[in-house]
Amino acid sequence: MSTLTDPRKESFSVSMLIYDTRYRSTTIQIFVLVLVLMVVFWLIRNTAQNLSDLGKPIEFGFLLEPSSYDINQRLLDYSSRDTHLRASLLGLLNTFVVAFLGCITALILGVLIGVARLSKNWLVARIMTVYVEMFRNVPVLLWIVLAMAIMIESLPTPKAFRGENATASMYFSDSVAITNRGIYIPEPLFSNSLGNLSFLGDSSVRFDISLDLMLIIAVLIAGFWTSSRINSWASKTQNETGIRPTVWYWRLSVVLLPLLVVLYYTGFHLGYPALKGFNFQGGTYLRNSLIALWLALSLYTAAFIAENVRAGILAISKGQSEAAASLGLRPGPTMNLVILPQALRVIIPPLISQFLNLTKNSSLAIAVGYMDITGTLGGITLNQTGRELEAILMMMLIYLSVSLTISALMNWYNNSVKLVER
Amino acid sequence: MSDTSFVRQEMLSEQPAPASSVGFLGWIKNNLFSTWFNSILTVIALGFVWYILAGVLPWTFLSVWNAGSLSECREIARQVWGESHGHACWAVINDRWIQLLFGFYPSHLYWRPILAFVLLGFALAPVLFPQSSRKLLILSGLYPFILPWLMWGGSIWSPIMALIGFVMGYLAIKNLSERIGQLGAIFSSIFAAFLWWLLIGPVFVDLLSANIPIALESVASRDFGGFVLALLIGIVAIVCSLPIGIILALGRQSDLIIVKAFSVAFIEFIRGVPLITLLFVASLLLNLFLPPGTEFDIILRVMIMVTLFSSAYMAEVIRGGLAALPKGQYEGADSLGLDYWQAQRLIIMPQALKVSIPGIVSTFIGLFKDTTLVSIIGLMDPLGLSQGIRANAEWNGIYWELFAFIALLFFVVCFSMSRYSMYLERKLQTDHR
Numbered sequence: 001m002s003t004l005t006d007p008r009k010e011s012f013s014v015s016m017l018i019y020d021t022r023y024r025s026t027t028i029q030i031f032v033l034v035l036v037l038m039v040v041f042w043l044i045r046n047t048a049q050n051l052s053d054l055g056k057p058i059e060f061g062f063l064l065e066p067s068s069y070d071i072n073q074r075l076l077d078y079s080s081r082d083t084h085l086r087a088s089l090l091g092l093l094n095t096f097v098v099a100f101l102g103c104i105t106a107l108i109l110g111v112l113i114g115v116a117r118l119s120k121n122w123l124v125a126r127i128m129t130v131y132v133e134m135f136r137n138v139p140v141l142l143w144i145v146l147a148m149a150i151m152i153e154s155l156p157t158p159k160a161f162r163g164e165n166a167t168a169s170m171y172f173s174d175s176v177a178i179t180n181r182g183i184y185i186p187e188p189l190f191s192n193s194l195g196n197l198s199f200l201g202d203s204s205v206r207f208d209i210s211l212d213l214m215l216i217i218a219v220l221i222a223g224f225w226t227s228s229r230i231n232s233w234a235s236k237t238q239n240e241t242g243i244r245p246t247v248w249y250w251r252l253s254v255v256l257l258p259l260l261v262v263l264y265y266t267g268f269h270l271g272y273p274a275l276k277g278f279n280f281q282g283g284t285y286l287r288n289s290l291i292a293l294w295l296a297l298s299l300y301t302a303a304f305i306a307e308n309v310r311a312g313i314l315a316i317s318k319g320q321s322e323a324a325a326s327l328g329l330r331p332g333p334t335m336n337l338v339i340l341p342q343a344l345r346v347i348i349p350p351l352i353s354q355f356l357n358l359t360k361n362s363s364l365a366i367a368v369g370y371m372d373i374t375g376t377l378g379g380i381t382l383n384q385t386g387r388e389l390e391a392i393l394m395m396m397l398i399y400l401s402v403s404l405t406i407s408a409l410m411n412w413y414n415n416s417v418k419l420v421e422r
Numbered sequence: 423m424s425d426t427s428f429v430r431q432e433m434l435s436e437q438p439a440p441a442s443s444v445g446f447l448g449w450i451k452n453n454l455f456s457t458w459f460n461s462i463l464t465v466i467a468l469g470f471v472w473y474i475l476a477g478v479l480p481w482t483f484l485s486v487w488n489a490g491s492l493s494e495c496r497e498i499a500r501q502v503w504g505e506s507h508g509h510a511c512w513a514v515i516n517d518r519w520i521q522l523l524f525g526f527y528p529s530h531l532y533w534r535p536i537l538a539f540v541l542l543g544f545a546l547a548p549v550l551f552p553q554s555s556r557k558l559l560i561l562s563g564l565y566p567f568i569l570p571w572l573m574w575g576g577s578i579w580s581p582i583m584a585l586i587g588f589v590m591g592y593l594a595i596k597n598l599s600e601r602i603g604q605l606g607a608i609f610s611s612i613f614a615a616f617l618w619w620l621l622i623g624p625v626f627v628d629l630l631s632a633n634i635p636i637a638l639e640s641v642a643s644r645d646f647g648g649f650v651l652a653l654l655i656g657i658v659a660i661v662c663s664l665p666i667g668i669i670l671a672l673g674r675q676s677d678l679i680i681v682k683a684f685s686v687a688f689i690e691f692i693r694g695v696p697l698i699t700l701l702f703v704a705s706l707l708l709n710l711f712l713p714p715g716t717e718f719d720i721i722l723r724v725m726i727m728v729t730l731f732s733s734a735y736m737a738e739v740i741r742g743g744l745a746a747l748p749k750g751q752y753e754g755a756d757s758l759g760l761d762y763w764q765a766q767r768l769i770i771m772p773q774a775l776k777v778s779i780p781g782i783v784s785t786f787i788g789l790f791k792d793t794t795l796v797s798i799i800g801l802m803d804p805l806g807l808s809q810g811i812r813a814n815a816e817w818n819g820i821y822w823e824l825f826a827f828i829a830l831l832f833f834v835v836c837f838s839m840s841r842y843s844m845y846l847e848r849k850l851q852t853d854h855r
Contacts, residue, residue, distance in 0.1 A: 029680040036684060043711045050710045121460045122453035123467045137836035138829045139791035141798075141805060146829075149812070149821035360696035367798055378702060388706040392699060400694040 051389070060394075062385040063088070064204070069380050071371045073287045076207055084381045085204040091376030092398060098293050098372065099359040105298035106358060107351075110305025117310050128306070135303035141364050143300050147292035148368040155180040155288075158279050175272050177280050182287040184273035184280045191267030212266050219262050223255035230254065289370035293362065301358045305351060312347035313339060345418060352410035356403055363399070373398060477508075485510035490517075491816035514817050515827050518807075522827065525647015525802045531575075531639060535650045538572040541565065542657065550842065566661070573646075573654060575638035577631040583623040591615035643721045647802030649831050655721070656790040659728040663789065664782070666729065667736025672766065674737065675744055685737070692734035697792055700727045705799040724796055732789040739785055743778030744770065776850050783843035787836045794832075804828045 017027045051057060063085040070080050075093045078086060117128040135143070156168035158179050170177045177184040194211035230247050238244040273283030316339050324334040365372040366379055373395060382391040438444075442451055454464040484503060489495040495511035503509060515522075524532060545565035547554040567581040594611035602610070631637070646654070673685030692700070704727040705720065712718065747770065755765035775782070797806030808824045811817050817824075 025678050029678050032678075032684070033680050046713050047710050050714055053714055119463070120453070120456065121463050121467070123471070124463050127467055127471065133837065134833070137787070137791075137833045137840070139794040139805075139832055141794045142825060142829055142832070145805060145808075146821065146825045149825070153819055153821055363696040363698045364795070364798075366698070374696075374698060378699065382706075388702075389710065392702050392707060395702075396695045396699050399696055399699060400691065403694040404690070 060390055062387050073290055083204045088377040089205055091371055091373040095362055095372040098362045101294050102297040102358050103355050106301035106305055109302035111309050113302060114306035114309025118313060132303045132306055135300050140300045140361055141367060143296035144293055144364055144368055147296040151288040151292050152180050161275050177273050182285055183291060184283040184285055186270040186272050187284040189269055189271045215262055219258045223258055226254040227251040289368040292368055293365050293370050297358055297361055301354055304354050308347055308350040312343040315346045316342050348414050356406055481508055481510050485512050487512050487516055489513035492820050510823055512823055514820050514823050518811055522804050522807055523648045524650050526645045534572045538569055575640040578636045579627045579630040583627050587615045587618040590618045643719050646721060649804055652793040652803050655725055655728055655793045658725045659732055659789055660786050662729045663733040663736050666733035667740055670737035671740035674741055689734045689737050692731055697731050697795055698798060700731055701795055701799050732785060735785050739778050739781035743774035746777045747773055779843055779846055783839055787839050
């Protein structure tokens with residue numbers, strides 16, 4: 001009877017930590033961890049030492065002190081007696097404003113240009129190529145500064161609108177004034193206003209919600225919902241009887257009529273800007289820095305989006321459009337029903353990163369004096385309080401969370417439209 | 423019956439194609455006026471091009487080149503063409519182009535940046551164009567040490583000692599890897615290099631500078647400016663961000679959990695914040711993070727931050743290239759018995775980098791354009807200088823000419839980079855389509 005012998009028990013030796021592949025990865029990781037922790041510890045110790053030498057311990061109390069500076073373009077009420085925290089909040093909202101406006105215009109322009117670059121018309125395709133190359137190869141900061149310079153130097157001053165022999169005039173029957181300080185457009189006003197709902201009382205993050213606006217939005221949502229119900233009823237009827245009832249006037253009226261009623265009862269009218277004293281009063285005021293930033297960011301990003309759109313359309317194989325043609329679809333429906341739905345899946349991921357780039361590039365607002373989060377928290381607040389570490393840390397965290405949120409939302413959307421493969 | 427039908431017995435000779443479908447006319451018909459919609463588009467586009475050119479061409483070419491100020495420019499234009507607007511005043515470029523290119527670099531030392539960029543051309547040639555001489559690779563290797571010496575000046579011994587540190591590290595790897603294994607050799611080479619740089623090297627620098635003083639006149643960082651500064655920051659960041667990006671991409675793809683976590687955290691953090699906040703860190707905070715009393719050059723700080731910024735983007739581009747490789751390539755490398763670094767060096771990286779060339783180059787272009795952001799933290803790059811020129815009493819109110827010149831500088835560099843990447847893509851294309 002043979003005896004089974006156990007394999008020789010391996011004794012562990014230190015050299016196995018390096019030479020044995022079973023342990024080596026752990027060794028390397030622990031080594032990296034220790035190294036990184038040492039560097040981080042070293043940086044923190046230096047910072048603590050430097051800060052205590054300067055007599056500036058880390059604290060965020062400065063956020064609740066009065067800011068004593070003005071923010072000239074804002075969404076919420078604010079005065080220089082408000083806190084730095086409120087100033088930062090308004091800055092953040094301003095970042096959102098310019099990023100939102102910029103993303104929409106850049107998307108529209110980008111899609112148009114991208115499609116036009118693929119046009120069969122040689123001249124149109126060439127013009128769009130020149131546009132794309134011109135904007136892609138020149139720094140965005142230059143476009144922003146140039147747009148601001150054009151606004152300031154070439155547009156008329158408010159003074160030019162005055163008097164008998166005024167050199168400048170307002171557009172659209174005296175409702176829009178384009179001046180070198182910015183653009184004045186009519187504002188919506190309600191003479192029987194329902195008032196505002198104020199939230200969070202007197203704190204730094206207080207905000208008001210206009211009940212008129214809420215009512216209009218609610219009516220619109222209800223109208224669109226009813227309209228879509230009517231549409232699905234029409235489709236159902238068509239499926240059953242083969243004849244589609246004419247419903248477009250129903251669909252239009254359920255959206256428009258309630259809206260008109262609400263607008264009439266709240267006393268909706270437009271407030272026009274008018275020249276009073278040295279400047280225009282009334283109306284909604286879009287500062288020149290906002291316009292310059294918006295224009296430059298959207299023109300610049302549109303060039304990149306155009307390239308993504310073009311690449312997406314080119315990625316769809318020619319067989320798809322040929323198959324559509326053999327089904328008898330005309331070029332328009334081919335684009336809408338066959339090419340674009342497939343191209344969209346290719347276009348969306350790079351589009352997300354272009355939107356993120358635009359949002360991050362909006363921090364260049366500081367170059368033209370638009371009060372976004374970099375201009376308030378990272379600009380004047382930082383300079384006034386001397387709290388570099390806290391301000392920059394907060395600013396980075398805010399941008400980081402905005403970026404991560406946008407990319408998470410967009411990735412969620414991307415996953416929902418993604419082709420489900422086997 | 424038979425005589426009612428007519429059947430042609432002989433072939434007709436070939437007719438030439440209708441005049442409207444060949445040649446110039448045919449091209450115009452096919453490309454510009456194929457449908458009524460296309461015809462309308464063409465007419466609108468022609469009108470647009472005419473409008474732009476009618477504005478831009480007279481402005482550009484009927485222009486004033488010699489004047490001392492904007493008002494003088496306008497006066498000259500009024501005398502020559504009868505009106506003041508609609509004529510460019512290139513006199514501002516004529517007056518300030520040297521400043522826009524070199525900043526406040528001492529004028530008797532202009533040869534140094536010029537020489538540095540001429541040498542750069544030679545150092546890049548063997549990397550960019552394989553048909554150029556291989557001997558130039560020696561220059562490419564030495565260039566990182568020549569560039570700072572030419573730009574900042576100072577003793578020649580500091581760059582030489584820095585170079586010797588690398589040589590020491592290389593020798594350590596070469597001689598020790600047989601005896602104590604690869605990992606040990608890497609650690610000891612790093613140790614040897616740092617030992618040299620921090621302890622032994624400085625002693626030699628002092629000793630040699632005192633006895634054999636070979637030095638160029640020093641130039642302070644605050645004198646750097648203009649397009650030279652943009653190029654300097656751009657080149658350093660481009661050269662450094664590629665290797666760091668590769669390491670980060672490998673870290674993110676790696677099986678080692680801790681290494682992967684650090685790489686992901688670094689990449690996502692950097693990509694989540696705008697470059698301007700990192701430049702604020704460079705200008706305001708970096709000195710806080712270092713031991714008390716460390717004074718360290720602002721341009722160097724900016725270079726570090728710009729490099730870190732672009733290496734995170736580079737890592738993502740290269741990760742895309744790595745992900746595009748079929749799994750068989752990794753398994754093939756394993757089955758040949760290659761270890762991790764051999765597989766990366768010989769099989770994975772050459773293919774992954776080839777796939778990601780367009781992304782890499784567009785990151786380079788983005789990085790080079792982003793160097794203009796340093797004007798916000800007060801460095802005198804072309805945009806920073808342009809603000810100064812526009813604030814000047816003589817040139818107050820000028821903008822198109824200045825920005826057109828700066829835009830042209832950037833356009834030339836960025837556009838040639840993108841064309842080079844297209845050339846490289848075509849040259850490296852190995853699939854047969």
